[in-house]
Amino acid sequence: MRPGVGTIKARPFNWADLVTLYRYRHQIACLDSILALTRGQPLGFWVVLRHLRLEENAFTTVLHPSDGKPALIGQASLRNGGSLGQMTFVLPAVASQTALVPFLIEELVRQVGQQGGLGLLAAVDEESPLFEGLRHSGFAVYAWQRIWRLMGAPLMGNGQGDWLPTTGLDEFAIRSLYQALTPPLVQRAEPLAERALAGMVFQQEGEILAYMEAHFGPRGILLFPLFHPDVQRPAEVLKAYLRGLHFSLGRPVYVAVRSYQAWLEDALTDLQGELYRQQALMVRYLTVTTRSAVWAPVKAGRDNRQPALIGPLPREMCVAPIQRVTETATLSETHYN
Structure with missing residues (x-):
């Protein structure tokens, strides 16, 4: 009330x-x-x-x-x-x-x-x-998202690069790319470990530098790109992916660009995309992460102590290591002679 x-x-x-x-x-x-x-x-x-x-x-x-x-x-x-x-x-x-x-x-x-x-x-x-x-x-904002809408006319052309379906061998590279490009706040709210990787990957010089997830519906197609900044000519790479959507059936294509991937908007502008809306991605957690001190038992700490060196080592403790080093050196010289 x-x-x-x-x-x-x-x-x-x-x-x-x-x-x-x-x-x-x-x-x-x-x-x-x-x-x-x-x-x-x-x-x-x-x-x-x-x-x-x-x-x-x-x-x-x-x-x-x-x-x-x-x-x-x-x-x-x-x-x-x-x-x-x-x-x-x-x-x-x-x-x-x-x-x-x-x-x-x-x-x-x-x-x-x-x-x-x-x-x-x-x-x-x-x-x-x-x-x-x-x-x-x-609720708290963990990221901002801008939705771009692409029409069919500017997508003419072949584009650059080949997109391949994700396989089990690509999983480690995709997760590494996600962890390198995504802020910790986003990783906590959208853990990649809970999602099946069923998107497409783009390779440049044998290295996976882009990953794309697509969601299809009767009213539109929504894409979530994850591009490394080292991708060359990202507009052409995007165009190559869009050319592969043979079954779009005239549905509008939307691209969700997160705030940490804002540099991709220049490529979408080159493709004559239009800004559709801006959204706040919000989360409310039901649990709170806390840290608590864990004390070790006193007896275990006393038993595991190393003896303190209060003086020089006895002579009998130093002779054996010196002899082993000398013998090893002699054997090595004999072997090479």
Whole structure:
């Protein structure tokens, strides 16, 4: 309960809420960039219904304020066995409902934690009214992301370089590339160890210098590039990859450029790409890493001490090593003579 908000009741989603879902279907804020760009933005009514199924491992919560305002519906999910959950959507995403967002987040965090999740991720547009609501709910920005949209016309030409499907032999090189180029905050929020490497790799002089992950949907294709700065002519390398998307079927192609890969935007400009949106990638952890001192037993420390040298070594302890060195030298000279 909070001043000016009144009594709030939280409960699981049920089929009676379909009326509210349909009424505010055009006010859905999708907090999953992959879902939004491959399934449509705003999310269609039937797309939302699909993610209400139990087998999707999703948690949908409804908040009912007592001041006559419409109910607030939100959803989070745990997918692919990951340790961090993903916020899926919130509706209605209007400024008047911002005060209810922290209560909704707390309920979703509780449900994700009960299923073994260690945190919650969200991708929110900068101008969205949910941005401040998420910050007040304990979310912190771990990276910025700019989405570029590419059309088909500037992609004519062969491009430069060959992209190859990832194999098991490439896994170590891809993980090394990820660790070298990705900040620690991002590595903690998006651990590569929890994802199957099913993208494409680009080699330059026998070394893997780029990796591309693609997500396909009926409304678009979303690409996540990871390029080393040593890649020569990155615009041509990108064009070579895009030329391989033979089954795009006229769908728009989006490229997500993280803030630590901002130099790639020059290549996207050369391909006549247009900036589509800018997002804040946010995370809230359910656990806190702490360090605690571990004391060793006193007896073990006393028994493992090395004897102190208070004087010179006895003569009998020095003769044997000197003799062994002399004999070794003599044998070596005899061998070469």
